[in-house]
Amino acid sequence: MATSGFTDLHRLYLQAAISKRLMTEATAQDLYSRVCTVTEEPYDRENFSDFITQLNEGLNSVELEFRRAQDEVTGVPVIALTNTNGQKIAQVATRYSPTELEYFKHLLDAIIMADDEAFCISSTAALHEAGKLKNKENKAVALTKKDAEALLDRFVADQWFIQSTAGAYSLSMRSLLELQTFLKETYDDQIQECTLCMEIITKGQRCTVAACSSRLHQHCASAYFKNMARPVCPTCHSAWDGKILIGLSDRTAAPSTVWKRRKAKGTGINGNGAGGSADAAEEEDEEDDDN
């Protein structure tokens, strides 16, 4: 077996990267400089890109890879350690039980198939999905609302989904990077690619012409139209107003879709004595939060 040719510099970097899952490129670069310092290797900003290439060569033997992309929302370049063998979700997210994975797939499906290229699911709808779960033998294995709620929090904490202020779930950069292969193979036509960067797009702008296939990330659009006096679609050349959005937007913020999340807060380790009254106080707090 060929070895990776890695030194402790590489190994230390990988360990830190695994713990972070997804970093902005600036953080990744900063980490490189710090790891160089600790391992007493010379640091040169210019070498960062080569360093990542080296890592990817060594990681090939375990089918992992650093991938770069620009965040769909902020346009900030990010980098994530991802699974190149991503046909199966199970191999990506081994830490979930079969039922939990099933829920994840249901949500993924609902997000991708959302009407009108909304690419998100309201929290009410997300919880509703939890009641439809079935196992391999087609037996119902519905999650309770409470379990589903906790699991949704975990998906967000693990950076698979992001949750809007209105409570709707959409795909995170981690999902987009790690599930790339899976998404493209599974959903094919449903998946949209940015006309400029060719990466999957779930948040951005679309052409005013309904039949036109142009979709642009916000950051791609601003880069592309920057020097155009009158922006036109890169595909059909009709006028581009940038007002037709795809993905999570204000339409999901309608009050009816806002589901009140209960936070498991503050019973504290010593909360045994005053359990009942504390709960009551909590309820009131929530009412206040909503107003």
Next chain:
Amino acid sequence: MDDESYGGSSSSQRNKRPAQSQSSGSQKRAMREDDSDQGSDIHVPVSKQAATSGVRGAASAAAIPAEDMERLIKDVVRLAIFTAHSESALKREDIKEVLGNHGRALDHVFNKAQERLRDVFGMELVELTSKGRGGQSAEKGTKSYMLKNILPTQLLQGSAIDWESEVEDMGLLMVILSFIMVREGTLQESVLISNLRRLSLLEESSSFGDITRKLDVLIKKRYLEKFKLDHMDESGEKVEYEYRWGARARVEIPEENMVKFIQEVFGRDAPPGLEVAIKKASRPADSEAPTPTASAE
């Protein structure tokens, strides 16, 4: 209420635990009850099993085409890496599942995956051991594994790497582990709570959030073990529990690091002879150190 504290400048002469002797008998009974909850603590040493199946394993491994073998090794490495930060340990059964119908080659694949984990990530899988009933018996394998960092400690100790939120939780863990350590390896819940309260960690504003939940997570991650005692706490209203170092803490955190940690907390206020005092406090008067070496009983 117990008034010992490790946050202040007072030192370590006050470490005789009256609770220790009174609980040891009743503890056994309590722990037996607990065993049913800890399903993963199967008391079969894996090393023994591996030794007997080794020859067979090599033979069946030879029958697997190189390409498939490569696939299996990769899968096991990735499984290990992806569970590295999960709350539960990697079970031998999980590995078997990855191997599918090549289960008999497990030992061979496992060894190859270990080589690759060391080469690429500077980590290796270590079997968690169970100390059995409150550390009274010899350690046993549990068929559960966790990743251990094998990079030189001076690389890991440098504050060069920011482990983010983990740092806070690890800080909390280190504090709790040191409380336990200087009390001969066991700490009653009521004492733990009063200590945490003294550090203002139970207040609403504490950045640790819900400490009860944090403790549960640490137990689940096997950094801590919690045993039910059969008597009430000092208030006489709640059942008393006892905390010990968990299997994962024993693997991951060498005693030396712990001593260093406590010294750092004291900083310049460290009284002379602190290190000796810590080590003395960590050993029960009637038995060996609560370190990974098997004790006589």
